[in-house]
Amino acid sequence: MRGRSGVRIRVDRIACDGRGLCAEILPEWITLDDWGFPIVNQAIVPEDLVLAAEDAVEVCPKLALWLETAST
Amino acid sequence: MLDEIERSGLLGHGGAAFPTAKKLKAVLSQPGRPVVIANGTEGEPASHKDRVLLARATHLVLDGASVAADLVEAGEIFVVVHRDVRAAVDAAVGERRRTGLDRASFRVVTASDRFVAGEASAVVNWIARGKPVPLGKPPRLAERGLAGRPTLVQNVETLAQLALIARYGAAWYRSLGTPEEPGSMLVTLLGALERPGVREVEIGIPLAEVLARAGGPTSTLQAFLVGGYFGTWLAAGPSLSRPFSAQGLGVGLGAGLIFAFPTGVCGVEETAQLARYLASQSAGQCGPCMFGLPAIAGEVTKLAQGRLTSTEVLERWLLEIDGRGACSLPDGVAGQISSALKVFAPEVAEHLDGWCTARAGCRILPIPTGGPR
Numbered sequence: 001m002r003g004r005s006g007v008r009i010r011v012d013r014i015a016c017d018g019r020g021l022c023a024e025i026l027p028e029w030i031t032l033d034d035w036g037f038p039i040v041n042q043a044i045v046p047e048d049l050v051l052a053a054e055d056a057v058e059v060c061p062k063l064a065l066w067l068e069t070a071s072t
Numbered sequence: 073m074l075d076e077i078e079r080s081g082l083l084g085h086g087g088a089a090f091p092t093a094k095k096l097k098a099v100l101s102q103p104g105r106p107v108v109i110a111n112g113t114e115g116e117p118a119s120h121k122d123r124v125l126l127a128r129a130t131h132l133v134l135d136g137a138s139v140a141a142d143l144v145e146a147g148e149i150f151v152v153v154h155r156d157v158r159a160a161v162d163a164a165v166g167e168r169r170r171t172g173l174d175r176a177s178f179r180v181v182t183a184s185d186r187f188v189a190g191e192a193s194a195v196v197n198w199i200a201r202g203k204p205v206p207l208g209k210p211p212r213l214a215e216r217g218l219a220g221r222p223t224l225v226q227n228v229e230t231l232a233q234l235a236l237i238a239r240y241g242a243a244w245y246r247s248l249g250t251p252e253e254p255g256s257m258l259v260t261l262l263g264a265l266e267r268p269g270v271r272e273v274e275i276g277i278p279l280a281e282v283l284a285r286a287g288g289p290t291s292t293l294q295a296f297l298v299g300g301y302f303g304t305w306l307a308a309g310p311s312l313s314r315p316f317s318a319q320g321l322g323v324g325l326g327a328g329l330i331f332a333f334p335t336g337v338c339g340v341e342e343t344a345q346l347a348r349y350l351a352s353q354s355a356g357q358c359g360p361c362m363f364g365l366p367a368i369a370g371e372v373t374k375l376a377q378g379r380l381t382s383t384e385v386l387e388r389w390l391l392e393i394d395g396r397g398a399c400s401l402p403d404g405v406a407g408q409i410s411s412a413l414k415v416f417a418p419e420v421a422e423h424l425d426g427w428c429t430a431r432a433g434c435r436i437l438p439i440p441t442g443g444p445r
């Protein structure tokens with residue numbers, strides 16, 4: 001289901017290889033550190049960024065990102 | 073029994089102080105036959121309390137593991153121990169087999185000697201695959217851990233406390249300690265103290281009294297490292313009269329380490345040494361840790377050598393790596409070094425100007441060198 005709200009972006013740090021596609025798709029929410037690994041805003045993704053967040057999850061070549069429904 | 077444990081307020085003594093009853097419930101709520109792991113890995117190189125406990129009160133730990141196994145209806149208990157105490161644990165397990173009083177069966181495993189090897193998922197990974205490194209992402213161990221079974225991983229000291237609660241009850245357990253942090257705990261007292269070693273102390277007594285259990289300081293102190301090498305530095309002066317508890321000191325008690333750091337020794341050099349050690353202990357699985365820790369260690373080393381003019385980049389990296397690993401090694405490094413920069417601020421300022429004022433030598437924290445690490 002596309003466009004669900006109340007989600008956070010999570011990263012499997014072991015799977016993540018620092019390809020950086022996520023930060024290109026969602027620069028408002030994901031930046032890269034000095035070594036190219038994503039720094040993800042851990043707040044609930046705002047409504048207007050949820051579709052882009054889903055794209056970022058889909059485009060990751062290492063399948064290292066997922067959206068987690070926030071419990072609070 | 074579960075209610076009794078909940079009433080006791082028992083918290084984990086491995087480092088994270090997680091409520092034990094909550095962990096038991098999480099495992100109980102899962103389908104499938106659980107496994108219990110008694111974790112005596114003690115990867116923290118300066119800590120000795122788990123080894124001392126396993127050597128001196130082996131059966132108490134095994135009693136607790138047996139109680140936990142009965143509670144969650146586990147048939148198998150893995151006891152993971154430091155190699156120094158393996159023989160003692162083997163002997164005790166042999167005695168129990170002969171008596172046949174335990175419902176669950178025990179298996180003893182020698183722990184891996186690496187800093188991150190004691191993290192719960194790393195212990196599971198070690199038993200299952202011989203890889204002492206943490207596992208990434210969910211499911212949680214309580215859902216699917218060892219061999220896909222619900223897995224309860226408890227520090228050996230926590231299990232010993234559990235055994236005592238099973239014997240004497242929650243009210244007895246709460247007769248020591250504070251309402252939020254009940255009971256006693258084993259601490260490893262190190263540094264500038266008359267008689268360093270492992271002591272059992274009531275949580276909440278003044279820190280000065282804890283030090284007195286080790287004969288008191290041998291010199292004036294400038295700081296304490298509390299919790300472990302992943303812990304927090306505290307300035308000595310204001311801390312001495314505070315209660316020894318997470319609430320009283322405002323920092324986690326971690327694995328119960330207290331290192332008394334004397335005046336005259338360079339806190340910056342000590343921090344650099346710790347940073348290099350911790351960087352060497354990264355499992356190399358997660359980018360921010362694999363690259364960030366050596367970079368941070370390099371920056372602190374430059375600072376110690378008087379080759380840094382600003383801590384701006386270092387402080388940004390410390391903020392950035394926090395929370396970005398499969399285990400909490402990066403968080404621990406960030407917290408420990410950030411606290412060092414605050415507690416040793418005057419010495420940091422001197423180093424930025426190219427000076428070190430320490431006159432009593434340096435490198436006093438015991439840091440393992442050599443060997444397969």
